[in-house]
Amino acid sequence: MAAAIVVHEERVLMVRRRVNEVQLSWQFPAGEVEPGEAREDAAVRETQEETGLEVAAVKLLGERIHPKTGRQMSYTACEVVGGTAYVADTEELAELAWVAHGEIPQYVPYGLFEPVQEYLDALTA
Numbered sequence: 001m002a003a004a005i006v007v008h009e010e011r012v013l014m015v016r017r018r019v020n021e022v023q024l025s026w027q028f029p030a031g032e033v034e035p036g037e038a039r040e041d042a043a044v045r046e047t048q049e050e051t052g053l054e055v056a057a058v059k060l061l062g063e064r065i066h067p068k069t070g071r072q073m074s075y076t077a078c079e080v081v082g083g084t085a086y087v088a089d090t091e092e093l094a095e096l097a098w099v100a101h102g103e104i105p106q107y108v109p110y111g112l113f114e115p116v117q118e119y120l121d122a123l124t125a
Contacts, residue, residue, distance in 0.1 A: 002042035062115035
């Protein structure tokens with residue numbers, strides 16, 4: 001799975017899935033990496049498919065086995081290059097939000113992957 005960490009005007013893009021994955025109701029745009037696809041490219045593609053937003057990969061922040069789902073995850077920092085975020089994939093997503101740094105714990109109470117948290121902390125410091 002590849003997740004996109006999209007920050008725009010000091011807010012991070014989060015989506016709420018229709019299917020509740022364990023405690024992961026709010027999360028970053030993410031999806032499966034297709035065969036032969038780079039993790040960064042998958043994060044960019046999934047963001048466009050789910051939210052209609054055009055983004056560009058900035059850097060890979062890290063990888064881990066997700067403690068709640070057991071899935072291999074990669075996290076890619078992305079910047080907005082065009083479009084406006086909306087619920088493009090209505091089958092997968094219930095809603096989306098641009099979340100201020102200080103509000104993240106309300107959306108993700110169990111905390112973020114450390115490299116992702118550090119990246120967001122540095123951007124909004």
